[in-house]
Amino acid sequence: MRTARISPARRFFLLHLPMALIVLFAIGPYLWMLITSLKPESTLFSANRSLLPDVVTLENYVRLFSRTGFLRNLGHSLVVASGAVVLGLSVSITAAYSFSRYRFRGRRTLMLTFLLINMFPVVLLIIPLFIIMKHLQLLDTHAGLILAHSTFAIPFATWMMISYFNAVPRSLDEAAQVDGCRPFGAMLRVVLPVTLPGIIATGIYIFITSWNEYLYASVLAGQDVRVLTVAVQTLIGEYEIAWGLLTGGGVVGALPVTLLFMLIQKRLIAGMTQGAVKG
Amino acid sequence: MSAVSLRNVFKSYDSTLVIHGVNLEIHDGEFIVFVGPSGCGKSTLMRMVAGLEDITAGEILIDGQVVNDLPPRDRDIAMVFQDYALYPNKTVFENMAFGLRLRKTPESEIRASVQAAAATLQIEHLFDRLPKALSGGQRQRVAMGRAIVRQPKVFLFDEPLSNLDALLRNQVRAEIKKLHHRLKGTTIYVTHDQVEAMTLADRIVVLRAGVIVQVGTPDEIYHQPRHRFVAGFTGSPPMNFVDASVVSDNGQVMLNLVSDHRLPLPETLSRAVEERVGDEVEFGIRPENLHLANSEPPADWPKLSLKVELIEPMGAENLVHFALCKNSLVGRFGNHVRPAPGTLIDVVLDPTKMHLFDKQSGETLNRF
Ligand SMILES: Nc1ncnc2c1ncn2[C@@H]1O[C@H](COP(=O)(O)OP(=O)(O)O)[C@@H](O)[C@H]1O
Ligand SMILES: [Mg+2]
Numbered sequence: 110m111r112t113a114r115i116s117p118a119r120r121f122f123l124l125h126l127p128m129a130l131i132v133l134f135a136i137g138p139y140l141w142m143l144i145t146s147l148k149p150e151s152t153l154f155s156a157n158r159s160l161l162p163d164v165v166t167l168e169n170y171v172r173l174f175s176r177t178g179f180l181r182n183l184g185h186s187l188v189v190a191s192g193a194v195v196l197g198l199s200v201s202i203t204a205a206y207s208f209s210r211y212r213f214r215g216r217r218t219l220m221l222t223f224l225l226i227n228m229f230p231v232v233l234l235i236i237p238l239f240i241i242m243k244h245l246q247l248l249d250t251h252a253g254l255i256l257a258h259s260t261f262a263i264p265f266a267t268w269m270m271i272s273y274f275n276a277v278p279r280s281l282d283e284a285a286q287v288d289g290c291r292p293f294g295a296m297l298r299v300v301l302p303v304t305l306p307g308i309i310a311t312g313i314y315i316f317i318t319s320w321n322e323y324l325y326a327s328v329l330a331g332q333d334v335r336v337l338t339v340a341v342q343t344l345i346g347e348y349e350i351a352w353g354l355l356t357g358g359g360v361v362g363a364l365p366v367t368l369l370f371m372l373i374q375k376r377l378i379a380g381m382t383q384g385a386v387k388g
Numbered sequence: 389m390s391a392v393s394l395r396n397v398f399k400s401y402d403s404t405l406v407i408h409g410v411n412l413e414i415h416d417g418e419f420i421v422f423v424g425p426s427g428c429g430k431s432t433l434m435r436m437v438a439g440l441e442d443i444t445a446g447e448i449l450i451d452g453q454v455v456n457d458l459p460p461r462d463r464d465i466a467m468v469f470q471d472y473a474l475y476p477n478k479t480v481f482e483n484m485a486f487g488l489r490l491r492k493t494p495e496s497e498i499r500a501s502v503q504a505a506a507a508t509l510q511i512e513h514l515f516d517r518l519p520k521a522l523s524g525g526q527r528q529r530v531a532m533g534r535a536i537v538r539q540p541k542v543f544l545f546d547e548p549l550s551n552l553d554a555l556l557r558n559q560v561r562a563e564i565k566k567l568h569h570r571l572k573g574t575t576i577y578v579t580h581d582q583v584e585a586m587t588l589a590d591r592i593v594v595l596r597a598g599v600i601v602q603v604g605t606p607d608e609i610y611h612q613p614r615h616r617f618v619a620g621f622t623g624s625p626p627m628n629f630v631d632a633s634v635v636s637d638n639g640q641v642m643l644n645l646v647s648d649h650r651l652p653l654p655e656t657l658s659r660a661v662e663e664r665v666g667d668e669v670e671f672g673i674r675p676e677n678l679h680l681a682n683s684e685p686p687a688d689w690p691k692l693s694l695k696v697e698l699i700e701p702m703g704a705e706n707l708v709h710f711a712l713c714k715n716s717l718v719g720r721f722g723n724h725v726r727p728a729p730g731t732l733i734d735v736v737l738d739p740t741k742m743h744l745f746d747k748q749s750g751e752t753l754n755r756f
Contacts, residue, residue, distance in 0.1 A: 280473035283440050288534070289461040289490035302477045 139363070146170070146356035153352055169357035179358060182340035185251070186320055186362075189336055192255035193319040194312045197262040202308065204263075205270030206296050210282065220271075223264040231261060235328055242329055249330045257325040262315045269314065273307030274300065313373040317366050337362045390449070391416045391574035392437060392542055397446035399432055399598075406432055408598045409446070417572045423585040423621070424595035430578040433595070434544050437576060439463050451541055461490075466535035467544040470551065472527045474519040480530050481515040487538045505537040508567070525556045532564075536571060545577040549584065561587060582622045586610065594618050611741075616750040619672050619743060625707065627743065628678075628717045632671040634664045643671055643744075645692075646713040652690050654739035660755050661744060669753065672743035675707065678719035681734035689736040696727045710735065 115123075145153065146169050148162040173179045207213075208220055238257055239248075247253030277300055285295035301308065323338040331339050341358040344351045392414040399407035406429050414420050422430040435441040437448055439460035447454055455463050466487070474483050481502060488498045506512045509529045519527055528548060535543055548564075549557045565588055568575060579585055585592045586606045594601045594609065594617070602614045613619035619627040632643045632651070641658040643651040651671070653661070661669070679685045694710035694717065701707075706725055710717045719735060727733050744753040 278471055278473065280469040280471055281475065283438075283460075284467070284469060284473035284475070284534075285486075286440070286460045287438060287465060287467045288487035288538075291459070291461070294490075299475055303475075 142356045150353035169353035173357045182337045186337040189254045190316045190319040193258040194315045197315040201266035205267045209274035226264045249333045258319040266311045269311045273304045310373050313369045393449040395447040398444045400444045406598050419575045419590045421585040421589035422578045422593050428595045429598040464541040466540040468531045468548045470547045472531040484534045484537045505533045509533050543575040612756040616745040627672045627674045630671045636665045668747040670745040675718045675720035677738040677741035685736045691736050
């Protein structure tokens with residue numbers, strides 16, 4: 110095969126420029142948010158405003174943490190997202206392991222159901238969920254939100270974990286069983302350590318979706334348990350939008366997710382290359 | 389008492405039957421090889437002994453105890469897998485120690501056992517490595533080390549050499565045999581390679597489509613095949629087969645080979661088929677039992693005049709392909725035998741090494 114030799118100019122117009130535009134389009138709003146959050150609120154609407162701040166200030170952040178209950182909102186988000194990770198992982202790991210390792214009646218149907226659930230818009234579920242939560246007195250509690258987030262986190266996480274487990278040869282479980290493990294022990298002591306990168310990736314995925322979720326968080330909770338997404342939204346008032354606080358809250362909220370995503374990305378690649386058992 | 393007994397064992401997946409009633413007694417310390425073409429059920433049969441597959445019907449006994457309902461960990465077996473199945477995140481030492489740790493063996497004992505097993509296989513220098521840092525041959529050794537460290541009642545090997553290159557395969561094969569002489573553990577070894585079966589086995593179990601076709605020592609399997617399938621599966625190149633019919637010529641029972649070659653039969657064979665005059669049979673003879681008429685074979689051996697098709701020099705010997713109507717016959721001769729292709733030469737057949745098989749059932753008509 111011949112490798113095409115492309116001139117640097119063509120390369121720039123065909124590859125680098127379009128990519129730069131796409132990236133700019135994608136992160137532009139975030140950059141704007143970050144820049145805005147660093148400007149003094151008073152300059153936001155002044156006549157001689159500019160794109161880049163003349164003075165960089167953290168006053169929005171200081172106000173955010175001192176005046177509003179933002180720290181508490183962060184705490185709620187953390188509790189809910191972590192709870193969703195723990196619940197979601199323990200259910201999806203065991204479910205995915207069975208799907209991957211055992212052939213039982215209704216296996217395919219069940220797997221398809223898991224897939225289908227992912228295709229429904231979450232809005233459809235919200236009314237039944239509201240009624241269920243009300244009866245269980247779980248409205249406006251951490252447990253309620255964790256359960257609600259699990260309804261979409263678990264199916265997707267299960268599918269993710271199935272593919273990670275399928276990448277582990279079954280002979281590994283069998284070797285463990287011959288060596289003296291019970292089936293559950295084989296999963297725990299041999300298969301899980303091998304799939305650890307995948308488990309971490311799945312856990313972070315659950316964390317991110319739960320952390321970013323707004324609809325359930327605002328309908329099924331919002332008073333006692335007001336998570337970050339809901340709190341940020343309340344900064345948009347009827348007559349006035351507190352842009353400084355809003356962008357500051359957005360940045361703080363996006364920070365952990367961004368960091369986790371950078372982590373997951375490395376892990377995902379590690380997971381792909383680590384699967385080599387023989388060869 | 390047998391180390392392992394299979395009693396009328398059946399296995400089906402959903403509605404397809406893959407093992408059709410297998411009976412087998414494996415003696416203490418015996419090296420048994422399951423051999424057969426791919427898909428014949430060798431692995432399934434071994435995995436039932438291991439407890440990794442349910443037994444659909446019948447009984448499997450290990451050391452006199454019915455193990456049908458025992459999980460693998462309670463069967464006191466060890467297994468070497470085709471892909472080795474080393475635990476990727478454990479070091480070589482921990483791979484070997486894992487089984488002992490699960491059995492709550494004291495640390496000092498673990499150390500001694502792993503050390504001893506590793507010394508046997510010369511892998512002590514690899515203790516701290518992870519499997520991914522090992523070559524194929526080293527992984528194979530570690531997998532064997534993991535099996536022998538527990539000193540189980542039965543060793544199970546599922547095609548352990550199939551991922552090694554040819555040279556290494558021969559070397560490890562010899563080592564497995566040495567290891568068995570040393571440890572004398574009852575062993576079941578699965579392979580599709582008849583050379584492995586012949587070289588390693590005390591007894592070979594030839595399987596076809598979930599049925600045992602023959603059980604015997606390598607010599608029995610090679611020299612007294614009970615079935616055309618066994619004869620065609622062993623030897624390289626395998627036995628020659630020629631369609632033939634039994635005819636009576638002036639009261640003497642003879643064979644009519646495809647191209648109207650008349651072949652007189654030895655005493656034992658002609659008596660075996662005298663009731664089958666007119667029947668279609670299959671005549672079989674191994675390549676090494678064809679001889680040149682001008683060497684010094686006994687004068688009464690039947691002679692055929694055959695056209696040379698091609699010669700395959702193998703170094704120590706030459707394989708000569710003869711045309712016999714549509715069939716071809718392969719003869720194995722010394723490397724000085726180099727007839728030109730297209731020439732006719734006289735070949736004699738060793739009458740004591742002739743085989744006859746029923747055309748329909750494939751069963752042997754010889755009386756061993
Ligand atoms: N899990 C399974 N489900 C259905 N059929 C299977 C399964 N495992 C093996 N088989 C079938 O059983 C037969 C024997 O398989 P196997 O024992 O692996 O053959 P071998 O090891 O001799 O190559 C094959 O026809 C295979 O298709
Ligand atoms: Mg197999």
